[in-house]
Amino acid sequence: xxxxxxxxxxxxxxxxxxxxxxxxxxxxxxxxxxxxxxxxxxxxxxxxxxxxxxxxxxxxxxxxxxxxxxxxxxxxxxxxxxxxxxxxxxxxxxxxxxxxxxxxxxxxxxxxxxxxxxxxxxxxxxxxxxxxxxxxxxxxxxxxxxxxxxxxxxxxxxxxxxxxxxxxxxxxxxxxxxxxxxxxxxxxxxxxxxxxxxxxxxxxxxxxxxxxxxxxxxxxxxxxxxxxxxxxxxxxxxxxxxxxxxxxxxxxxxxxxxxxxxxxxxxxxxxxxxxxxxxxxxxxxxxxxxxxxxxxxxxxxxxxxxxxxxxxxxxxxxxxxxxxxxxxxxxxxxxxxxxxxxxxxxxxxxxxxxxxxxxxxxxxxxxxxxxxxxxxxxxxxxxxxxxxxxxxxxxxxxxxxxxxxxxxxxxxxxxxxxxxxxxxxxxxxxxxxxxxxxxxxxxxxxxxxxxxxxxxxxxxxxxxxxxxxxxxxxxxxxxxxxxxxxxxxxxxxxxxxxxxxxxxxxxxxxxxxxxxxxxxxxxxxxxxxxxxxxxxxxxxxxxxxxxxxxxxxxxxxxxxxxxxxxxxxxxxxxxxxxxxxxxxxxx
Numbered sequence: 001x002x003x004x005x006x007x008x009x010x011x012x013x014x015x016x017x018x019x020x021x022x023x024x025x026x027x028x029x030x031x032x033x034x035x036x037x038x039x040x041x042x043x044x045x046x047x048x049x050x051x052x053x054x055x056x057x058x059x060x061x062x063x064x065x066x067x068x069x070x071x072x073x074x075x076x077x078x079x080x081x082x083x084x085x086x087x088x089x090x091x092x093x094x095x096x097x098x099x100x101x102x103x104x105x106x107x108x109x110x111x112x113x114x115x116x117x118x119x120x121x122x123x124x125x126x127x128x129x130x131x132x133x134x135x136x137x138x139x140x141x142x143x144x145x146x147x148x149x150x151x152x153x154x155x156x157x158x159x160x161x162x163x164x165x166x167x168x169x170x171x172x173x174x175x176x177x178x179x180x181x182x183x184x185x186x187x188x189x190x191x192x193x194x195x196x197x198x199x200x201x202x203x204x205x206x207x208x209x210x211x212x213x214x215x216x217x218x219x220x221x222x223x224x225x226x227x228x229x230x231x232x233x234x235x236x237x238x239x240x241x242x243x244x245x246x247x248x249x250x251x252x253x254x255x256x257x258x259x260x261x262x263x264x265x266x267x268x269x270x271x272x273x274x275x276x277x278x279x280x281x282x283x284x285x286x287x288x289x290x291x292x293x294x295x296x297x298x299x300x301x302x303x304x305x306x307x308x309x310x311x312x313x314x315x316x317x318x319x320x321x322x323x324x325x326x327x328x329x330x331x332x333x334x335x336x337x338x339x340x341x342x343x344x345x346x347x348x349x350x351x352x353x354x355x356x357x358x359x360x361x362x363x364x365x366x367x368x369x370x371x372x373x374x375x376x377x378x379x380x381x382x383x384x385x386x387x388x389x390x391x392x393x394x395x396x397x398x399x400x401x402x403x404x405x406x407x408x409x410x411x412x413x414x415x416x417x418x419x420x421x422x423x424x425x426x427x428x429x430x431x432x433x434x435x436x437x438x439x440x441x442x443x444x445x446x447x448x449x450x451x452x453x454x455x456x457x458x459x460x461x462x463x464x465x466x467x468x469x470x471x472x473x474x475x476x477x478x479x480x481x482x483x484x485x486x487x488x489x490x491x492x493x494x495x496x497x498x499x500x501x502x503x504x505x506x507x508x509x510x511x512x513x514x515x516x517x518x519x520x521x522x523x524x525x526x527x528x529x530x531x532x533x534x535x536x537x538x539x540x541x542x543x544x545x546x547x548x549x550x551x552x553x554x555x556x557x558x559x560x561x562x563x564x565x566x567x568x569x570x571x572x573x574x575x576x577x578x579x580x581x582x583x584x585x586x587x
Contacts, residue, residue: 001042001277002076002257006212009037013131013211014138022132030128034219044258045276047266047295049287049314051083053505054260057282058091061258076257082265096252096270103227103248113232120225127218133164134211138204140166145198148180150191155181157195158203223251263291266298275299283505284331285309288316292330307331310362311535312504346370349507351379352387353404354537354544357565361558362534373541379404380465382444383543386569401444401583406545407566408433412577413518413549418477425525426477430514430547432578434471435485437512437545440582441466442491467509469495472502472536474527478516500536511540515548515559522555530558537562 012018012033021029048054058080068074080087081096092098137159144166145157154172159165167178172189195201199208231244253259253274261268263281279300281292285307291314296303309332316327335341343363347355348370359367372378379385384400410433418424445465473479482497496508513536517524526532537544546566553559566572575582 005040005042006208006215008040009215010138010208010211012037013135013215014142018135022135027124027128030131030218031124031222034215034222037215038219038254042277043256043274044278044280045266045295045298045300046258046260046280046282047263048282049263049291050283050505051087051262053283054080054083054262055087055091056505058094058260059088062090062094077255078258078260079252079256080260081270082262082268083260096249099252100245100248103252104245106224106228113228117225117228117232120221120228123221124218124225127214127221131211131214131218134207134214136164137161137207138211140164141201141203141207142198144168144180145195145201148186150186151195152181152186152189153192154189155192155195157198157201159207220255223254227251263287263294267294271298277301279303281305281307283307285329286312286314286504287329287331288314288326289328289330289333305331309335310531311538312501312529312531315501348372349541350538350544351385351404351542353385353569353571354540356387356569357562358534358537360565361561362530379542380467382441382448382465386571402441402543402545403571404543405566405569406543406571406573407550407563408437408545408547408582409550409572409574410518410547410578411549411574413552415516415518418475418480424477425475425516426481427514427516427518428481429578430516430518431478431481431485433547433575433582434482434512434514435489436578436580437547437582438469438471438486438491438493438495439489441469441510442493444583445493463492463494466493467542469493469510469512470503470506470508470539471495471497471512471514472500472539473497473514473516474500474532474536475516478514482514500532503539504535507539507541509541510543510545511536512545512547513537515546515553518549518552520552522552524553524556524559527553528556528558533558533562 013021017033021033046054046057048057058078061078062075065073065075078094079096079099080091080094083091083095087095141157141159144159145151148155148157148168151157154170156169156171158167158169160167165178167176168180169176170181198204227244227247230247249270250273253271259271259274259276261271276298277300279295279298279302281287281295281303284292284305287307292305307329309329313327313329313332316322318326321327343366345363345366346368350369351373352369355367355369355373359365374387379400382400383402383404385404410430412429413427414429415425415427418426449465471482473482476499479497479499486495486497500513515524515527517527537546546562550563550572554563563572
């Protein structure tokens with residue numbers, strides 16, 4: 001869309017409107033044309049339900065950027081609104097409040113605003129001259145091309161940058177001329193296949209790019225000059241500073257190509273003056289339907305929703321609202337009513353061992369694994385794969401002892417009610433086994449990193465070998481118990497403990513899931529929710545350990561299917577008690 005916008009801007013400047021600006025020779029017509037074009041600038045609104053989800057997208061964009069029309073790396077102007085104060089240092093510079101504050105300082109803290117205004121006036125005039133110059137180069141290029149149209153085969157039209165004079169290049173004879181090809185040459189060679197229109201010429205791409213850079217710079221400089229003028233006119237009072245702040249906020253949003261926001265913040269009054277051509281909604285299956293409408297009211301002509309209706313919906317605490325399907329997203333409603341959607345069927349996170357069951361159980365066998373996760377180098381050396389596409393161990397080191405996917409059937413598993421909250425459960429044996437498993441991974445790292453010298457080097461080496469570890473549980477009481485265990489017995493690995501719901505949309509290199517439920521009647525409560533199980537099974541990148549009581553879980557069809565799959569993969573291990581030697585489980 002920006003390619004189309006800039007093409008339209010070039011057409012305007014070399015068309016009748018641009019020629020009138022040139023003939024009048026004043027600043028105002030140029031500025032008016034710039035302002036008219038600015039109203040047509042495409043803007044995208046990217047929203048998600050949570051601060052974390054928004055920050056995650058922004059960080060990835062700031063790291064990788066986009067690929068522009070010429071194949072180069074492109075970093076659009078972005079602003080991030082409404083994600084609170086707890087953001088990473090990487091994201092903070094593009095946060096709305098940070099951008100507004102730094103811009104405000106330029107206008108309110110200047111020691112010599114008059115001098116700054118003179119500099120901005122000079123910059124505006126300089127940019128107008130540059131626009132006029134690049135405009136003339138393109139006009140001359142167009143005139144020369146159409147004078148010799150159709151261009152004979154082997155010929156190209158160029159324009160001298162210093163003088164603006166067009167000339168012709170004959171690539172077959174390797175010669176140049178200020179005169180176009182004569183009729184005899186044109187008849188003998190026939191029309192060119194490559195340059196059938198003037199905008200296909202290399203010089204058009206070069207000079208139009210320079211012109212669009214000038215247009216963007218002139219638009220931004222003119223806006224800065226207006227802000228400084230406003231700041232100088234207004235007296236130094238709270239009311240005047242509030243007015244300048246409002247103008248600054250408008251300018252920050254005006255200059256942005258992409259605005260990132262949480263869904264709720266998309267309803268902020270500061271966005272009332274901004275319209276977006278596209279709304280892109282991430283985690284759309286986890287948003288209640290009215291929240292989607294907040295983004296849609298921003299005038300977008302196209303809405304793209306990205307999500308997974310097979311995973312958890314929005315959290316709704318009201319039983320009555322839940323019964324009336326308030327937790328159902330627009331994404332889910334559309335898919336259920338037969339609206340066409342595109343399934344992204346290749347995943348690049350999980351090893352094939354981890355992906356196999358979710359693909360069959362939740363996605364009809366359509367989910368495939370990308371080539372990056374199917375190579376031997378993707379797995380740390382201490383893990384083996386049952387899939388033939390991955391090597392089982394390194395010939396130069398000790399054999400791998402842990403599988404990429406394992407179920408640890410803890411025979412002593414017993415659930416308990418949490419005394420402070422009867423609605424939550426914990427399982428001390430499973431929590432202890434989880435801590436014991438981390439200790440076993442830690443010990444295995446030490447055995448494979450014996451050459452490290454200092455304790456700090458050993459810690460860094462262990463973390464680089466295993467990566468991040470997540471321990472997830474369906475109940476908050478179990479999460480609290482696990483956190484207490486790791487506080488009492490800290491480790492050198494990077495471990496994070498949280499609920500299954502809290503880990504939706506996130507990933508870790510290694511995930512340990514504790515199912516918690518262990519009883520004689522086979523009751524597993526909301527652990528039976530297939531969407532919650534899907535989330536739990538798809539957070540791990542390289543290794544997934546499921547800790548549970550198989551006899552209890554088997555009574556649920558979803559869990560029974562998972563356990564049967566793991567047994568078939570020969571990755572089901574009986575563990576008699578939480579203190580068992582886990583380094584022997586995979587042997």
